[in-house]
Amino acid sequence: MQRLSKAIPIFQPKGLTKNVLKASSAQDLLQKLGFVKKSQSGVFQWLPLGLRSLRKINQIIRQGMNEGVNGQEVALSVLSPKEIWETTKRWNNNELFKLKDAKGAEFCLTGTCEEDITSLMKNYVNSYKDLPLMVYQIGRKYRDEIRPRGGLLRGREFIMKDGYSFAATKSDALELFRDVNVVYERIFQQLQIPVVKALADSGEIGGDLSQEFHLLHNSGEDTVFKCDACDEVSTMEKCEAIPVQEGKHLGKVAVKYALTTDHSTLICFYFPEGRELNWNLALKSMDSDIDIHLKDVHNDKILEIYKGELDDEMFACIMRVMDSRISSRSDFPDFPLTKYLKNNFSQLDGVPLVNAEDNEICASCGEGHLHGSKSIEVGHTFYLGTKYSGPLNLNFTDKDNIKNNTLVQMGCYGIGVSRLIGAIAEIYKDDLGLNLPSSISPYLVSFCVPPGDAESGTYVQLMNDLANISKLKNEIMTQFPSNTGLGGRITLSHSIGIPLCVIVGPKSWPNVEIEIRSPLLLKRKEPNWVGEYAIFHDQYNWNVIEENEKHPEKHIVSAAHLSDVISILLKGL
Structure with missing residues (x-):
């Protein structure tokens, strides 16, 4: 007789309710559910x-x-x-x-x-x-x-x-x-x-x-952009965007100071106030000739370092780099140096310098618009x-x-x-808990019976029949906290994302219920079991109740053919 894999009840949650599950964040659920x-x-x-x-x-x-x-x-x-x-x-x-x-x-x-x-x-x-x-x-x-x-x-x-x-x-x-x-x-x-x-x-x-x-999800702390023309996807740090209309920002302009790697030149990056400087684009504009170790240093400190290495402020070398969103009509801050030679002063115009925003133009193709997602x-x-x-x-x-x-x-x-x-957990959380893909669900099947009935000879035989399915080796959850009723066991099974929940109780016997809890099975246009259901519907006494707001998709089948139907459903996992 094959041994069944069993969870350890001491680590399993107790007293779960639908309100608790619904109100918990995904990260809280992982703790409350014993992951x-x-x-x-x-x-x-x-x-x-x-x-x-x-x-x-x-x-x-x-x-x-x-x-x-x-x-x-x-x-x-x-x-x-x-x-x-x-x-x-x-x-x-x-x-x-x-x-x-x-x-x-x-x-x-x-x-x-x-x-x-x-x-x-x-x-x-x-x-x-x-x-x-x-x-x-x-x-x-x-x-x-x-x-x-x-x-x-x-x-x-x-x-x-x-x-x-x-x-x-x-x-x-x-x-x-x-x-x-x-x-x-x-x-x-x-x-x-x-x-x-x-x-x-x-x-x-x-x-x-x-x-x-x-993984795209609103809870993410990253942003990726996709072009609706060339379909290129890039992260915020790598995305280069062209403004819909260049030079149209007439408001205040922010500046970030930097130094070349040899500290011989002061670089002034100008961009619209309220936008964030993209250091990858800044490095690209200067062909990487920037002391990147100073990128998080305050402007005042940058000026102090630069002036400290100058013999005479008159001979300062200055490079101004202008974001493509601004123009000479924009509201610039005061320039930090009062004396310099025009021959030592240079300027780059029309350079993308800031993080992209929705609907700006993709620099890769020059045609499509960018759309960001968390x-x-x-x-x-x-x-x-x-x-x-x-x-x-x-x-x-x-x-x-x-x-x-x-x-x-x-x-x-x-x-x-x-x-x-x-x-x-974030992308598959729902009102019942964690609706996990079968690939990472702790178990593939749970076997839920009323407390005290687990040792019944009939139920033990059913469990052993399931355990003999090769795909279910060590994949059946049979142990629950002893003081948890049948309803609580079903709730626990659904909350931890077990794809197939087998429910055996005296009210339905000799039929058995199988509730499906699997995003892969439920979101398919044509469920994997439909063809075989048409063939074996009568022989297995097999009926299906579709998913609704109150319960997941439910299959009712003769206990004698439970293993047959489970084997069919497992093909879709």
């Missing part, structure tokens, strides 16, 4: 139901990485030495948790592992014959968020899949980058979630090519080039047998695993 428990700001303990969902996501990711790009799984330490972070000039990142051991050696808790994986691979990559190579891991990461928010969406400790590619040439590296993006699309399809791909900024990770995967980032891929292999000296013997001659070309690829659960 996670917050231990402190931005830190969560994972409970049995949450762990089951996590493991399902991890398995889909592993399968995708192993089969799609021949990935090799590792598990790196979360303790990373200061020295390698100093080598890549990332130790001063204020989001790193830092600590010292008893001997005074300094470490950080890894928020990302480019330094560690590059150092590790120096032991194993020696020749071009060792390449290309893909390595990945799934584990905990740490970020010292000052204000963690959104529950699992932005925590101080989180679970992440991070992968790293190593190639002999740039073309090989870019091919791997494209291959992983295809694998990521496949992973998200298997997770049954509607992601959009967006051109993205590489940020602190580095590199000059990256792509993000987003979103949650769940994946990010980067082509890194030699950003890390260079400073950490990861090189190899090339085809000409010249040793240590060529740097390895790298890429990195992340999926926020714990964030995925928080994001999916």
